Amino acid sequence: MTTPAKREKRRKRFNYTVLMIMASMLVVAATSIVYSNHVGQVSDERAMMAQRDSDRRWCGLLTIMDNAYNQSSQAPQTAIGKAIAEGIHELKVAFSC
DSSP states (O other): OOOHHHHHHHHHHHHHHHHHHHHHHHHHHHHHHHHHHHHHHHHHHHHHHHHHHHHHHHHHHHHHHHHHHHHOSSOOOSHHHHHHHHHHHHHHHHTTO
16 A cells, blocks of 8 residues: 555656656747747748849849840830830849849
8 A cells, every 4th residue: 555655756756747748848849939930031041042143143134135225226116126125124123233
C-alpha cells in the first residue's frame, strides 16, 4: 500500500512532468513560428532583389529604344510604330528609368 505522502509525491511528479511537456510544446511552437516568419521575410527580400535586378536590366533596353525613337530624325509614321514607341516610353516611365 502507498502512503498519502507517496501519493502526494507521485501527484506532484506527474504534475511537474505534464507542465514540462506543455512548456516544451510551447517552446517548439514559438520557435517554429519565429523560424517561419524569418524564412518568409528572407524569401520576400530575395524576391524583391530579383525584381529590382530584372527591372534594372529592362531599363537599359527600354532607355536605348525610347531614345532611338525620340531622337531619330524619322519618328514612327504608322499607327503601329507610334503605339510601339508610346508603349516603350510608358514602360520606361513605369520602371523609373
